[in-house]
Amino acid sequence: xxxxxxxxxxxxxxxxxxxxxxxxxxxxxxxxxxxxxxxxxxxxxxxxxxxxxxxxxxxxxxxxxxxxxxxxxxxxxxxxxxxxxxxxxxxxxxxxxxxxxxxxxxxxxxxxxxxxxxxxxxxxxxxxxxxxxxxxxxxxxxxxxxxxxxxxxxxxxxxxxxxxxxxxxxxxxxxxxxxxxxxxxxxxxxxxxxxxxxxxxxxx
Amino acid sequence: xxxxxxxxxxxxxxxxxxxxxxxxxxxxxxxxxxxxxxxxxxxxxxxxxxxxxxxxxxxxxxxxxxxxxxxxxxxxxxxxxxxxxxxxxxxxxxxxxxxxxxxxxxxxxxxxxxxxxxxxxxxxxxxxxxxxxxxxxxxxxxxxxxxxxxxxxxxxxxxxxxxxxxxxxxxxxxxxxxxxxxxxxxxxxxxxxxxxxxxxxxxxxxxxxxxxxxxxxxxxxxxxxxxxxxxxxxxxxxxxxxxxxxxxxxxxxxxxxxxxxxxxxxxxxxxxxxxxxxxxxxxxxxxxxxxxxxxxxxxxxxxxxxxxxxxxxxxxxxxxxxxxxxxxxxxxxxxxxxxxxxxxxxxxxxxxxxxxxxxxxxxxxxxxxxxxxxxxxxx
Amino acid sequence: xxxxxxxxxxxxxxxxxxxxxxxxxxxxxxxxxxxxxxxxxxxxxxxxxxxxxxxxxxxxxxxxxxxxxxxxxxxxxxxxxxxxx
Numbered sequence: 001x002x003x004x005x006x007x008x009x010x011x012x013x014x015x016x017x018x019x020x021x022x023x024x025x026x027x028x029x030x031x032x033x034x035x036x037x038x039x040x041x042x043x044x045x046x047x048x049x050x051x052x053x054x055x056x057x058x059x060x061x062x063x064x065x066x067x068x069x070x071x072x073x074x075x076x077x078x079x080x081x082x083x084x085x086x087x088x089x090x091x092x093x094x095x096x097x098x099x100x101x102x103x104x105x106x107x108x109x110x111x112x113x114x115x116x117x118x119x120x121x122x123x124x125x126x127x128x129x130x131x132x133x134x135x136x137x138x139x140x141x142x143x144x145x146x147x148x149x150x151x152x153x154x155x156x157x158x159x160x161x162x163x164x165x166x167x168x169x170x171x172x173x174x175x176x177x178x179x180x181x182x183x184x185x186x187x188x189x190x191x192x193x194x195x196x197x198x199x200x201x202x203x204x
Numbered sequence: 205x206x207x208x209x210x211x212x213x214x215x216x217x218x219x220x221x222x223x224x225x226x227x228x229x230x231x232x233x234x235x236x237x238x239x240x241x242x243x244x245x246x247x248x249x250x251x252x253x254x255x256x257x258x259x260x261x262x263x264x265x266x267x268x269x270x271x272x273x274x275x276x277x278x279x280x281x282x283x284x285x286x287x288x289x290x291x292x293x294x295x296x297x298x299x300x301x302x303x304x305x306x307x308x309x310x311x312x313x314x315x316x317x318x319x320x321x322x323x324x325x326x327x328x329x330x331x332x333x334x335x336x337x338x339x340x341x342x343x344x345x346x347x348x349x350x351x352x353x354x355x356x357x358x359x360x361x362x363x364x365x366x367x368x369x370x371x372x373x374x375x376x377x378x379x380x381x382x383x384x385x386x387x388x389x390x391x392x393x394x395x396x397x398x399x400x401x402x403x404x405x406x407x408x409x410x411x412x413x414x415x416x417x418x419x420x421x422x423x424x425x426x427x428x429x430x431x432x433x434x435x436x437x438x439x440x441x442x443x444x445x446x447x448x449x450x451x452x453x454x455x456x457x458x459x460x461x462x463x464x465x466x467x468x469x470x471x472x473x474x475x476x477x478x479x480x481x482x483x484x485x486x487x488x489x490x491x492x493x494x495x496x497x498x499x500x501x502x503x504x505x506x507x508x509x510x511x512x513x514x515x516x517x518x519x520x521x522x523x524x525x526x527x528x529x530x531x532x533x534x535x536x537x538x539x540x541x542x543x544x545x546x547x548x549x550x551x552x553x554x555x556x557x558x559x560x561x562x563x564x565x566x567x568x569x570x571x572x573x574x575x576x577x578x579x580x581x582x583x
Numbered sequence: 584x585x586x587x588x589x590x591x592x593x594x595x596x597x598x599x600x601x602x603x604x605x606x607x608x609x610x611x612x613x614x615x616x617x618x619x620x621x622x623x624x625x626x627x628x629x630x631x632x633x634x635x636x637x638x639x640x641x642x643x644x645x646x647x648x649x650x651x652x653x654x655x656x657x658x659x660x661x662x663x664x665x666x667x668x
């Protein structure tokens with residue numbers, strides 16, 4: 001297989017009440033004591049006007065906000081940009097909420113607005129809707145961020161013409177602990193895409 | 205670019221514990237959907253397709269005496285074990301493994317067994333059971349998972365990560381998912397009726413299946429079947445409602461056909477998603493018409509299996525392989541009269557038919573869609 | 584009835600996560616779907632749950648919802664006639 005070179009043209013992360021873009025701290029919030037308020041703070045900081053945001057579950061909010069930070073300064077994102085996301089806890093944060101609503105047969109009111117978020121790939125649906133991305137989606141569940149698999153899978157998408165660019169990364173939420181990292185992969189950029197480089201940026 | 209062949213498979217479902225038994229029951233138009241009266245799943249009787257627990261226990265005893273596995277794990281491990289027995293040349297230890305599931309052991313949340321509810325626990329179970337060199341990757345992509353997992357397996361072989369990939373899919377019929385689909389007003393009060401005027405929603409099902417993808421075609425004694433095209437696309441429209449224009453499905457089909465080097469007139473048969481919800485089936489009819497596929501014979505197997513979520517598109521692709529090998533198609537069970545706004549060619553009786561190329565499609569929550577082209581390789 | 588209408592507006596904002604909307608901004612006769620509040624199909628399903636959970640009304644056919652959820656006024660009328668709790 002002829003291997004073209006691909007690049008990490010941007011990256012961002014949300015961890016420990018901070019938001020980073022390309023390695024630089026963009027936003028910090030030491031005040032909020034819950035994830036919902038923290039996410040709302042980032043939403044306000046980014047000056048977003050997107051009522052659908054408030055309907056998302058917390059996992060989607062995190063992935064959505066990270067994608068907004070990542071593409072903030074881009075003129076437009078190509079419709080063929082694929083999404084390759086992964087995490088450890090799937091949608092368990094919301095799964096537990098749905099389970100709570102059906103735990104008691106005498107008080108059994110499952111909510112459609114909760115149930116729809118009991119699938120981790122909904123994050124990619126939300127990002128696709130916002131940015132009109134009509135492209136490849138795949139959501140993988142692994143014990144920890146698998147930079148090798150994610151980069152190889154992303155490469156093959158671009159290499160076979162299935163996508164022009166890839167937004168890949170890790171969006172995990174479990175019992176209020178979150179860890180979010182997204183990278184924009186394309187044919188142009190300064191940082192060459194290797195599994196080591198992707199892993200380094202994730203661990204920054 | 206390497207070619208990728210679908211060389212072996214197994215299905216564990218309410219209508220059989222081997223692919224052959226499944227095909228035989230499809231041929232007899234036997235459905236796995238029946239009235240289920242099981243208080244563990246639902247307080248009232250409902251229509252669904254469940255794997256019989258006693259039958260599963262008995263089959264499980266034939267391969268292991270260890271009872272420390274969940275129902276889903278037993279189904280998945282049994283499926284792979286059977287495929288290994290039937291294919292001595294399959295060296296599972298060295299294979300790349302993709303596990304396709306939407307909810308895994310989610311029913312364990314009910315009893316507070318949080319640890320088993322993590323999807324990676326299934327990956328760990330499979331790795332330990334078969335002493336695999338590589339940790340299985342779990343794909344959880346709503347109702348397209350099983351079809352997308354085949355595409356992922358194909359791509360893993362094409363990117364030269366592996367020579368061989370085994371795709372394992374499975375989901376249970378649980379109170380968790382059933383209650384959710386009830387809250388969506390999407391469950392049929394009789395066995396589901398895909399594409400029919402009288403359809404009112406889905407019947408849920410449970411099943412596991414496995415498929416061996418290889419870059420080497422000499423691994424099978426049967427007719428050689430290749431996956432020649434695959435693509436997935438998001439509707440970018442709504443997180444639960446199917447697109448009114450069939451956008452993502454149309455794009456997926458167009459891209460998969462392009463990769464396979466085919467045009468729409470060369471497709472012999474479509475094994476559709478056909479969940480039997482009013483909006484899904486309508487969306488599919490629109491997408492097939494946009495793609496110029498309105499005259500191609502089409503069926504949905506949901507009338508036999510119910511909707512088995514992460515297993516469904518995998519099972520339907522496996523059945524497609526055998527339809528190609530046997531040159532036959534099965535009636536779209538539950539269908540009486542066309543109930544979509546655009547014309548499509550629903551199969552209403554079993555038929556022997558020369559088949560060379562099959563289109564498999566699936567669509568799911570999150571606006572995701574997948575299309576696969578599965579072809580007979582000319583000898 | 585005015586009280587029920589206010590109560591419904593508050594519930595809508597809470598249940599449907601309409602964070603940027605104030606009670607005073609929802610008119611009694613504003614359409615809830617389409618151009619009005621811009622609710623979607625999941626919201627409609629959520630309102631069916633709300634009817635059952637808070638007012639003990641179980642719709643026989645979910646399609647009935649379309650007419651009932653036309654506006655706050657129509658909803659309040661329907662609830663006051665059919666509520667069992």
